[in-house]
Each structure stands twice: as structure tokens, then as C-alpha cells.
Amino acid sequence: MAFISSGYDPENPMKDRITDIGPRHYSEFYPPVIKENKGKWLYHELLSPGVTVHVSETGDEVYTVKVGGARLMSVTLIREICEIADKHCDGYVRWTTRNNVEFMVDSKDKVQPLVNDLESRKFAGGSYKFPVGGTGAGITNIVHTQGWIHCHTPATDASGPVKATMDVLFDDFKDMRLPAHLRVSLACCLNMCGAVHCSDIAILGFHRKPPMVDHEYLDKMCEIPLAISACPTAAIKPKKVEVDGKTLNSVEVNQNRCMFCGNCYTMCPCLPLSDKEGDGIVIMVGGKVSNRISAPKFSKVAVAFLPNEAPRWGQTTAMIKNIVDVYAADARKYERLGEWAERIGWERFFDKTGIEFTHHLIDDFRDPAYYTWRQTTQFKF
Amino acid sequence: MAKHETPLLDQLESGPWPSFVSDMKQEAESRAKNANNVDFQVPVDVVDDLMGILELSFKDGTTHWKHGGIVGVFGYGGGVIGRYCDQPEKFPGVAHFHTMRVNQPSGKFYTTDYLKKLCDLWEFRGSGLTNMHGSTGDIILLGTVTKQLEEVFFELTHNFNQDLGGSGSNLRTPSDCIGQARCEYACYDTQDLCHTLTLDYQDELHRPAFPYKFKFKFDGCPNCCVASIARSDMSFIGTWKDEIRIDQDAVKAYVAGEIRPNAGGHQGRDWGPFDIQKEVIGLCPTECMRYENGKLEINNKECTRCMHCINTMPRALRPGKQTGCSILCGAKAPILDGAQMGSLLVPFVEVNKESGYQEIKDVIEAVWDYWMEEGKNRERLGELMKRQGFQKLLEATGIPAMPQHVQEPRHNPYIFWKEEEVEGGWERDVVEYRKNHLR
Numbered sequence: 001m002a003f004i005s006s007g008y009d010p011e012n013p014m015k016d017r018i019t020d021i022g023p024r025h026y027s028e029f030y031p032p033v034i035k036e037n038k039g040k041w042l043y044h045e046l047l048s049p050g051v052t053v054h055v056s057e058t059g060d061e062v063y064t065v066k067v068g069g070a071r072l073m074s075v076t077l078i079r080e081i082c083e084i085a086d087k088h089c090d091g092y093v094r095w096t097t098r099n100n101v102e103f104m105v106d107s108k109d110k111v112q113p114l115v116n117d118l119e120s121r122k123f124a125g126g127s128y129k130f131p132v133g134g135t136g137a138g139i140t141n142i143v144h145t146q147g148w149i150h151c152h153t154p155a156t157d158a159s160g161p162v163k164a165t166m167d168v169l170f171d172d173f174k175d176m177r178l179p180a181h182l183r184v185s186l187a188c189c190l191n192m193c194g195a196v197h198c199s200d201i202a203i204l205g206f207h208r209k210p211p212m213v214d215h216e217y218l219d220k221m222c223e224i225p226l227a228i229s230a231c232p233t234a235a236i237k238p239k240k241v242e243v244d245g246k247t248l249n250s251v252e253v254n255q256n257r258c259m260f261c262g263n264c265y266t267m268c269p270c271l272p273l274s275d276k277e278g279d280g281i282v283i284m285v286g287g288k289v290s291n292r293i294s295a296p297k298f299s300k301v302a303v304a305f306l307p308n309e310a311p312r313w314g315q316t317t318a319m320i321k322n323i324v325d326v327y328a329a330d331a332r333k334y335e336r337l338g339e340w341a342e343r344i345g346w347e348r349f350f351d352k353t354g355i356e357f358t359h360h361l362i363d364d365f366r367d368p369a370y371y372t373w374r375q376t377t378q379f380k381f
Numbered sequence: 382m383a384k385h386e387t388p389l390l391d392q393l394e395s396g397p398w399p400s401f402v403s404d405m406k407q408e409a410e411s412r413a414k415n416a417n418n419v420d421f422q423v424p425v426d427v428v429d430d431l432m433g434i435l436e437l438s439f440k441d442g443t444t445h446w447k448h449g450g451i452v453g454v455f456g457y458g459g460g461v462i463g464r465y466c467d468q469p470e471k472f473p474g475v476a477h478f479h480t481m482r483v484n485q486p487s488g489k490f491y492t493t494d495y496l497k498k499l500c501d502l503w504e505f506r507g508s509g510l511t512n513m514h515g516s517t518g519d520i521i522l523l524g525t526v527t528k529q530l531e532e533v534f535f536e537l538t539h540n541f542n543q544d545l546g547g548s549g550s551n552l553r554t555p556s557d558c559i560g561q562a563r564c565e566y567a568c569y570d571t572q573d574l575c576h577t578l579t580l581d582y583q584d585e586l587h588r589p590a591f592p593y594k595f596k597f598k599f600d601g602c603p604n605c606c607v608a609s610i611a612r613s614d615m616s617f618i619g620t621w622k623d624e625i626r627i628d629q630d631a632v633k634a635y636v637a638g639e640i641r642p643n644a645g646g647h648q649g650r651d652w653g654p655f656d657i658q659k660e661v662i663g664l665c666p667t668e669c670m671r672y673e674n675g676k677l678e679i680n681n682k683e684c685t686r687c688m689h690c691i692n693t694m695p696r697a698l699r700p701g702k703q704t705g706c707s708i709l710c711g712a713k714a715p716i717l718d719g720a721q722m723g724s725l726l727v728p729f730v731e732v733n734k735e736s737g738y739q740e741i742k743d744v745i746e747a748v749w750d751y752w753m754e755e756g757k758n759r760e761r762l763g764e765l766m767k768r769q770g771f772q773k774l775l776e777a778t779g780i781p782a783m784p785q786h787v788q789e790p791r792h793n794p795y796i797f798w799k800e801e802e803v804e805g806g807w808e809r810d811v812v813e814y815r816k817n818h819l820r
Contacts, residue, residue: 003528004420006506008535013455018538020583022484026562026572029490034562041565043696046645054563062563070401072523074408074428075500075509082493082500093496095489095513097558097607104563123403125394136646145516148438149431150464150480150523152446157438159401160393167396177649192714193516195612198722230759232717261716269448276442289611291603293666293689296610298720310439311389333652334643334664334689368719 031092033062033106049174050132051111063111064104067118067130068141068166068173071099072149072159077129080121084130088114098141098183100134136176139169139324144186145193147205153262154188155205155279161313162186165203168317169324179331179340182324183288190261198287200337201320202299209278210258211271215241219249222268230267233257259365281306281316285323285349286338297338300346302353304360319355326353345380383409384426385433389440405432408509419505423474423526427508430474431524434466452479452527454534458589460545461530477526478508481533482519482546484554484579484586487572488562489514498541506533517596518556519546544583550593550759552585557599558606566691567601568619568704569732575599577738578745591749592756602700603688609712609723614762615745616709616723619732621701624681625690631697632657632677644695661690705731708744710774711763721763726774728785744778751777 009015027035037056044054052064069077081101085093088110094102103114118130134140142165145151147158165184172178185196188205196202218224228236228251235257241250253264253271264271283306287299302323306315323337330352331340341349350357363369383406393402409428412421424430434445449463462480469476483499499520503509508524515521525533537543546554555578558564560571578597579586585595598609601619609616634640635655641648642655657677662670669683670690677697679690691698708730709723726748730740748762751774756765766774775782800807 001421001425004422006532006535007539008531010531013531016539017455019456019544020587021538021542021544022580022583023576024486024495024541024543026487026490026576029486029488029492029495030562031490034490038563039561039567039570041561041563042699043565044644045641045695046648049649052644054565064563069399070404071512071514072401072404073511073513074404074411075504075511076408076411077404078496078500078511078513082497085493091493093491093493094559095491097489097518097556099513101513123394123400124407125391125400125403127394127400127403128397129399131397131399136643136648138649143516146512148444148446149435150446150478152444152448152464154444157435160439163393163396163398163400163402166398170397173398175649176646181646187714190714191716195516195608195714197714197720198608198611263717266448274443279442287611289605289608291605291610291687292692293664293687296605296722298722308442310442311392333647333660334693366719 029092031062031090031104031106033060033104036060037062046136046176047111049138049176050135051115052135053108060106061108062104062106063108064102065111065114065118065132066096066100066102066134067132068100068134069130070159070163071144080129084114084117088117096141098134098143100141101130131170131173133173133175137178137180138174138176139172139178139182139184141173142166142184142186142203143196145188147188151188153191153265153274155207155262155274156188156203156281156308157310158186158188160311161203161281161316164312165317165320168321172324178324178328179333180336182327182337184320191266196284197298198289198296199299200285200287201323202284202287203316203320204282204284205279206282206305207260207262207273207275207279208305209273209275210235210253210255210260211262211264211273213251213253214270214272215248215250216243218251218268218270221270224249224251224268227251227264227268227271230263232261232263233259236264276308280308281313283316283319283323286336286341288336288338290336292336293334294336294339299338300341301361302349302355304358323353323355347380383432384429385436387432387436390432390436402432405510412504412509421504422506422529422532423508423524427474427478427524428510430472431478431508431510434468434472434475437468437471446478452530454530454545457545457587459548459551459587462548464524475524478524479527479530480524481507481522481530482515482517482548482554483522483537484544484546485514485518485520485556487557487575487579488559489518490562495541502533502536502541506536517546517553519554545587547586550589550591551587551595552582552591553594553596554586555579555597555599556607558601560599560601564601565695566604566619566688566700568621568700569601569706570734571599571601571617571619573734574617574732574738574741578742581737581742585749591753593759593761595749595752595762603686604692610709611712611720611722612714613712613723614710615748616712617706617732617741618709619700619704620686620707620729621704622729623701623703625679625684625701626699627677627679628697629676632672632694633675635694635697636672636675640694640696642693644692661693664689705729706741708741710748711761711766713761713763718764718767721767724763724766724771725786726778726780728783747778748774
């Protein structure tokens, strides 16, 4: 493995340096039918799960075939996507915000050969490479974070639970039988790089043990004032400790005040909190970002804790499937999961889903908590 | 023969959904075989070791990645996430496994030429694994060694005309919905606004000068497909001021059952015949519509543009023509003080390509000036707004208060009157006062 230079000279980093050029211009990548009809689209229609036609005022049409997939993607797989796009789509392809891939063709007769090609491709292990679906009143791909594959603060994995969940929800990826679309998201800790807090169903990694304190190294590796100020509940204070007869500067954690956010660990590697028994999953439900009918909503905690059960997270996926099926059977057409729960009342939500309501689900965190208690005599028995 | 046994990961190869494990295995095999004689610049077994360390995490229920070290490219304070594993002896291939964020093109359209070249580069100088895409929007090149960072950056800038994205306390890579490129709902050109602001604010994107991260996202309509209202410090959501355009013949066709409602989005179940009263008129949140004698009427003055009627009958209804965007501020995930949704700051502003979007940039820069002056270290804009109050944001941006800014007026009368708002000011003479008020 001999080092091969790109032309960069480490002795002279400013030589020929190019910076601040930003991304490539979007218009370089538009397929011709998009370039010619941008801003002229009249309407769209979902022809079948995963297949949409958009019709332009010029009379042009674009047919989009949407496929799901893992957002962790090898160059081998991307090359295969390119091969398909070269064969069917004149060398253009697009990704969506939710990690789906979209193949576009400009006439209807090109759709079925493309769909057949996509659906015929499978990994050696047996799963689909490019399942077509994820449109309309169904379930589309899960947006998620890195998890154990690449992050230092996760309380669960991301790719693993996402694969396990989508296997369980696969029929609803391929169908549009739900009352409204249902968005599932995963964030592997409450930093929520995935911003799951407004999803119909959110899978959230959560720690439950306060940080350990690595006294011997803390002052060497951390800025103590930053670690202290990082704590939102002021649970960390400075402390002098004796280690091997030496007095060291360190910190003390008031464990009863800890909300397990891991913010201290982000600032100080000597306060690790991940733990096999402590870490697991919170299920939140009923959020949305669309302004359709009702305002955007935050997701609410429905299940305070489920253990990390690698590799298939059985309790988590069973719980999600249960919530989806109860919602599908009970909600009205157009009703999002959160709108349904509010209409029937959250007490009914717990009845119908059979989820146990525990004290953990009553908010006791600062200001918003009060507004979530019941200040009326109207409730259901 | 796989380098590490991965019995737990192997169980994720079955089932219909695309298996990332199968994909990693094919990449590991491809590197081992090396059919194209690539002179790999990172360990050939990097993917094997990544699977090995992930298997270990599946077994012991914890991560094996350490905090990011301070690595990057010269002159930039973002775009690279340093990453080291905590078991380097067992998994030397991923001992150093840094991520590079590549600023995606607005709209995420690609040519295969571009992607194939990028694949060649990342197979040669990295792990061959990516995220398409990261949560914020970048193409994530997952895993390389420190020495390759400058090499990849040099190749990107010289051979791809392509820059890195943001990380750390700076402007994060802006992202947008598909917009007018392929959506009839888009009220402005999200791709052009996203691209233009990304270029105009390259310095803010590459060189951390903010109290904390700052995100822009661009949604073409109130459906909010990129979730800007939930996850961006400044959210730009397309809207309109005039009347929803109605094609009465198409309305009749929906009523007659000739066109499927919701663009066919409910076709997986038999919901019975379309009922415009129940499904559109009755669900309108402002009750501003009626359908009588075969004619749909909308009292547009009372409409709050929720999109439901348009989503349900896209061939009959379209947003108005006087379009622009609303700007909302302060959305963020729960850390630290609870989740926040964006709060409406600018109800309507024209999205004016000709002016270089100056009207929008004026708002952005006023918000930044305020946040950089008042924000504490690691305080998001939304948290500052909560700490100091929405009125401070109005003062900073020179925007007059209006009822659109609130869901309802305040619940308490504890108004922090300013001296200049009170007749006669606050300076008074207690001696004069005592002439009429004995002690």
C-alpha cells in the first residue's frame, strides 16, 4: 500500500489550494425532462405503490420509481444504481430526504421494465436490493442516525433496528392501506441527529445510568468547567479526589439529578455512560411536521423503555407493529397517528394498543410539563 | 472467508428489506478480490474490521467509537468528523475511521458520471462505504485515515469542483425539498435559494464562528417534506397570499369518482366513494370552504393554507400565484431544554431571485448578529429565544409585532414596560410626591 499523492503538497498547503466553492450547481444534474419542466408541473398521481407520474403544462410527463434501501451504502451498490440509471434513465438518479432512491423516466412504457429490473435484484443474503414502494398512505424509509457503526454517544444501534423494523413493516412499504402516511424515524441518542421528535413513530436510544467518573484522567483530558456547564440539571460539581496518594481535580455527579442526556460525555470523554443493561429504546408516537389539517406536533413518549435486543430488537419491532396495526384499524381516513390519538384521547390510545401506562410517561421536565397534565374534568373512563 | 465471525449481524441478512450487512459483505469481498487493481490507500480489510467491531457492539450492547479527535483540512473548521475506535488492536483497519461530509447538490439529483467518479475516489482513498445521505443532507464518506483527508479534499476541489459540508459550531450544510424541479406545490425555487445561500455563506459554513450549530432548511410548501419546521434554526416554508386556483371541472370529476382523491395515495384499501363534504369541506380546519350546486367556493381570506384540500384534489386545486415564503426560527431537537418547533418570525417575504434574495439575507444576518452577540457557548437560537423572549428577536430584526406571531396573547400581565413606552418616563420626585402623600 504505497502512498499516492493527489497533487497536494503537505509542505506547502496553500499551493494551488481551492476553497469555498460550495456544492455543484443543481442544474448540472437535472434530467432533461426535469430541466425543461421545472416550475411547470400541474399535478401528480400515484399509479401504484412506489410509482408516481407528474404531468407538466407542456404535456410532458415524468414517471418516478421510488425504491427503499439502507442509507449505509457501499460504492459497489452505488455503482449498481448507476448501472440501472444508465440502462433505464439516461444516466440520472436522485435521492430523497428519507434515504430513498428515485429513478425517473420520461414515458410510461419505460416504467415496467425498470420496475421489473429493480425488483429482480437481490443481495446474496436474500434481501431485496431495490424494493419499490414508500408512497402515499403507507410507510416509507426510516430516517436515522449512525448508531454503533460510527458514533461515540449512541444508546442503541441505528442500522440494525432500522433493518429489523422495516422487515416487520415491509408490507406497508409496499402498500397504501393506512389512513394517512406514517413516518418512522430513529435517533440513537437524545441528541437526535435524526430529529425524530416530530415523527408518527420515533425509535429513540436512551441511557439510564449516570456517567461513571474516570477520575485519574479527567483533568488531563477534559476542561472541567465545560463539563460542569454542559449539564442541564446542574448535577455536576468540581471535586478533589485522592488517587494513589495524589490529589487530583475531578468532578462529582449528583446521580439523582441526572437526566441521562450524555451532554457531559460530549464535552468530556472521562464521563462515559453507555451500558448494556442501562441503554435501550424509548418509543415516541404522534408527531408530525406537515401543517396539513392540524399544526405540526411533537411525538409523545408511549413506551418509556425497551431493552436493546440485538440483532432483531424483537420487543421494539413488535411494539411498533402493534401500534401501526391498531392505528390502521381505528383511525379515520386522512387522520395522522397523532391526530387519531388526540381525537380518541390518550387514555383510549393506551386502552386500544394495550400499552401499559406508567409514571414515567407523565412529564416532569420543566415548563412544558404542566401543560401536559389534565386541567379539565373531561376525560374518559 | 470472512475475517471475523459475525453470527449476530448475519441474522440481519434475511428478511425482505435491503440488508446493510449483505451490502457491507459485498464491499468487503470486492476489496479482497480487487478486480480493478486499486492501490487502496486505507487498509484493504477496513470493511471486515468495521463489521467485526459492529458485531462486538451487538454482543456487548455498547459503542466502540471514541470521541472525535481534532482532525480536518487546512483552513476549515468543519466538514470532517474525527473518529477512532477503542479496540484498535483487534480491529486495526478501523483504528482511524474519519468521516468526510461532502456538500450535496440541492435537490439531490445526480448524474451517474459524477457518482461513479466519487465511488472510484472513495474506494481508492477511503473505506468504500458511504451514507446516502446524512441526516442534515450531506453525502457522507464514511471512514478514512488522517493522511487521506487533505488528499480527498484536494481531489474533490480540483477534479470534482466540489466542496465539503459543515460540522461543529458553524452553518451546517443547508438542504431543501425537491421543490419546483418536480413538485406542483412548491411556492418558490427551493433549490436555487438553498444553493445561493450555501454559496453566499461559505465562510460561515467552513469556519466556526457561531455559539453553536445553525441549520437552514427549505420547504417549498406547508407540507414540509424536509421537516424544516422541526429541525432547522431558520426554516423557509413556501406559502402564498392570494387565492387557491380552482379548476371547477376537475372538482366535478373528483366528486363523480373519475379521479382518485389524494393523488391515489389511499388506493391500498377500499374507503368507499369519495365524499367531498366529509373528506375536504368537513376537514378544512378553518371551515372556509363550501360545495354547493356543483361549485366549490373558498373564502380565501379565512384560509390558513394547510394544504389539505390541495393534497386531496391536486388536479383541481393549486396554490395561488402570489407566492413567497414564511420564515420560522428556533427549531431544534430536545437537547438540552426540550424540543422546539420553529416559531413564526416573518409571515411572508417574496423569494426574489433578481435581488439575490437580499430581503431574506437581511433577516438572516440580523438574526445572526443578535445570536452571536447574545448567545452563550453551545446555545441554539431557539434556546436564546426562550431565554430572552420572542420580543428580543423582533427588536433585533426590526420586525413589528403582529397577531400572526402568537397562537394566543400572553396569559399574564407581567409586561416588561420600557421607560420610553410610559408617559412621563420613570424619573419622579419623591419630595413632590410626599407633598400629597404623608408618610
